Amino acid sequence: MKRELLKFLAFALFVCLVPLACRGGYLINVLLFVGINTMLAIALNLLLGYAGQISLGHAGFFGLGAYLSGILTVTYGWNPWLAMPAAAALVGCLAGLLGFPILKLRGHYLAMATLGMGIIIYIVFNETIELTGGPSGLSGIANLSIGSLTFDSDCKNYYLVWFFALVTVLFSLNVANSRIGRALKAINDSEVAARVVGVNARLLKVQIFALSAIICSLAGSLYAHCMTFISPASFGFNFSVELLTMVVIGGLGSVYGPFLGAALLTLLPEILRGANDYDIVIYGALLVLMVMFMPGGLVRGFPELRRRLAKRKGGVEHA
Amino acid sequence: MLRVENVNTYYGKVRALKDVSLHLGEGEIVALIGANGAGKTTMLNTICGVTPAAAGEILFRGEPVCALLPDRIVKLGISQVPEGRQVFKPLSVEDNLELGAYLRYRGGEGKKAIHNDMKQVFTLFPRLEERREQLAGTMSGGEQQMLAIGRAMMAKPKLLLLDEPSMGLAPLVVQEIFRVLERLRGETGMTILLVEQNAKAALKLADRGYVLETGKVVLEGPADELIENAVVKSAYLGKSKN
Numbered sequence: 001m002k003r004e005l006l007k008f009l010a011f012a013l014f015v016c017l018v019p020l021a022c023r024g025g026y027l028i029n030v031l032l033f034v035g036i037n038t039m040l041a042i043a044l045n046l047l048l049g050y051a052g053q054i055s056l057g058h059a060g061f062f063g064l065g066a067y068l069s070g071i072l073t074v075t076y077g078w079n080p081w082l083a084m085p086a087a088a089a090l091v092g093c094l095a096g097l098l099g100f101p102i103l104k105l106r107g108h109y110l111a112m113a114t115l116g117m118g119i120i121i122y123i124v125f126n127e128t129i130e131l132t133g134g135p136s137g138l139s140g141i142a143n144l145s146i147g148s149l150t151f152d153s154d155c156k157n158y159y160l161v162w163f164f165a166l167v168t169v170l171f172s173l174n175v176a177n178s179r180i181g182r183a184l185k186a187i188n189d190s191e192v193a194a195r196v197v198g199v200n201a202r203l204l205k206v207q208i209f210a211l212s213a214i215i216c217s218l219a220g221s222l223y224a225h226c227m228t229f230i231s232p233a234s235f236g237f238n239f240s241v242e243l244l245t246m247v248v249i250g251g252l253g254s255v256y257g258p259f260l261g262a263a264l265l266t267l268l269p270e271i272l273r274g275a276n277d278y279d280i281v282i283y284g285a286l287l288v289l290m291v292m293f294m295p296g297g298l299v300r301g302f303p304e305l306r307r308r309l310a311k312r313k314g315g316v317e318h319a
Numbered sequence: 320m321l322r323v324e325n326v327n328t329y330y331g332k333v334r335a336l337k338d339v340s341l342h343l344g345e346g347e348i349v350a351l352i353g354a355n356g357a358g359k360t361t362m363l364n365t366i367c368g369v370t371p372a373a374a375g376e377i378l379f380r381g382e383p384v385c386a387l388l389p390d391r392i393v394k395l396g397i398s399q400v401p402e403g404r405q406v407f408k409p410l411s412v413e414d415n416l417e418l419g420a421y422l423r424y425r426g427g428e429g430k431k432a433i434h435n436d437m438k439q440v441f442t443l444f445p446r447l448e449e450r451r452e453q454l455a456g457t458m459s460g461g462e463q464q465m466l467a468i469g470r471a472m473m474a475k476p477k478l479l480l481l482d483e484p485s486m487g488l489a490p491l492v493v494q495e496i497f498r499v500l501e502r503l504r505g506e507t508g509m510t511i512l513l514v515e516q517n518a519k520a521a522l523k524l525a526d527r528g529y530v531l532e533t534g535k536v537v538l539e540g541p542a543d544e545l546i547e548n549a550v551v552k553s554a555y556l557g558k559s560k561n
Contacts, residue, residue, distance in 0.1 A: 179417070179421065179424050179425075182410065182414050182417060182418050182421075183418065183421055185407065185409065185410055185414075186407045186410070186418050189407045189408055189409060189410070190405050190407065192369060192401060192405065193401055193405035193406070193407065194407075194418075195369060195389040195390070196367055196369065196389060196393070196398070196399040196401055197393065197398075197418050197419050197421055197470060197471075197474065198389070198390045198393035198394060198421050198422040198474060199390065199418070199421055200388065200389075200390040
């Protein structure tokens with residue numbers, strides 16, 4: 001546990017120092033998105049990586065958090081700091097209610113159900129125009145502020161978002177090493193066996209689903225208050241799939257995997273921008289190669305790759 | 320200790336248990352034998368709430384447990400060692416054992432008591448202690464069976480349900496496991512319901528036995544009588560040539 005804590009502190013320090021290295025405002029903005037995506041990927045990883053339950057609708061929870069925060073502050077004039085937990089609580093309740101019937105399903109059926117859920121939420125954003133502004137979006141969302149400090153620049157927002165992201169990392173570290181984490185892994189491996197050792201699998205799955213949705217909602221609120229403008233396009237099915245890709249590429253069931261996945265998938269399009277029309281080809285090829293040669297994800301991939309190379313050199317060494 | 324009365328269990332429309340009744344006294348070892356598909360595993364799953372009974376009554380120490388969820392039943396003191404071991408393969412031996420004590424952590428029992436019980440499991444199965452950091456999925460079948468039993472022990476059950484502990488294991492390992500079960504009963508007074516296809520070994524260990532056939536109890540009695548019974552002999556023990 002001590003080593004884990006040191007690792008976390010090093011990671012936190014790294015996150016704090018990165019903005020100093022890059023003066024350019026644009027890059028900071030991208031790194032801010034890495035923070036938001038890290039939160040989302042960690043949330044999905046709790047569900048998918050630990051409990052083994054897939055969700056193709058997590059962008060919906062992200063969007064709900066953003067819209068609830070936006071509507072409460074813009075239309076009803078709430079303080080953003082109040083709107084955020086209120087949104088999270090509402091989304092948590094909704095996910096809990098939906099979770100009970102949905103999580104009885106397994107495998108492809110669960111994927112279908114969560115996919116439907118995400119799409120319905122997306123349609124609601126588009127169609128309830130008087131509430132959400134519809135496809136043209138909702139603007140004029142207030143920035144968060146503490147006293148006289150308003151989070152109105154990319155740099156300030158970077159630290160704000162990463163503060164929350166680091167808390168999420170710490171939280172998931174805690175869950176992973178707890179009795180709950182063990183129980184989740186047990187459900188993932190064999191639900192029947194988990195139940196006969198006394199894990200209330202049905203309830204625990206719903207709880208983790210709701211928890212995951214709450215984290216997504218918080219990330220959504222942060223997104224809304226940082227960008228001050230939101231539109232349904234950011235919360236569609238594509239984004240749910242992108243989140244799933246982040247978790248898988250990063251490494252299922254690990255604490256830092258989701259961060260690596262989020263960082264890679266957020267930064268890669270920016271880096272490839274120079275390749276003009278070929279960027280999407282390179283992007284796809286890289287993902288395919290990664291899945292082929294690092295099936296355990298980035299977080300386990302590098303040590304694994306090194307071992308394989310060493311084996312090839314050593315010739316007869318056994319794994 | 321345990322009284323099962325006229326239990327019926329269905330899978331969809333298929334009736335897997337037909338008015339099954341059985342009982343276990345305190346500290347008894349009872350064997351449940353029968354061919355494939357006779358309903359042995361269903362019986363165990365019905366007792367521990369995984370496939371609840373549609374009709375009938377199950378009393379555990381006088382308390383009805385028929386309508387309870389599996390975790391409540393574990394809490395009352397019934398643990399199952401499921402068929403095919405079902406250890407949590409990607410977790411370490413130690414984590415598997417700790418999962419066995421899952422409900423006790425929540426019950427506010429000290430880590431110390433749980434740790435002591437883990438030590439007890441290790442004295443019963445020294446091989447597990449040697450491998451406590453190892454991932455369960457990388458161990459041999461016999462070791463996984465030991466782990467599955469150890470995991471069930473960690474819940475501090477009063478009644479242990481074992482589903483074919485000898486499945487797919489070498490005869491020597493089976494002997495070792497059966498010896499441990501006997502020792503368990505001797506040392507802790509554990510009550511054991513043992514489901515087995517290996518009828519001979521099971522009846523040798525057990526005090527009494529039940530024979531299930533297509534969901535019905537067709538025979539019951541003291542184990543040594545069942546072993547001598549002509550029907551059992553021909554159906555489950557293999558005929559002797561003379």
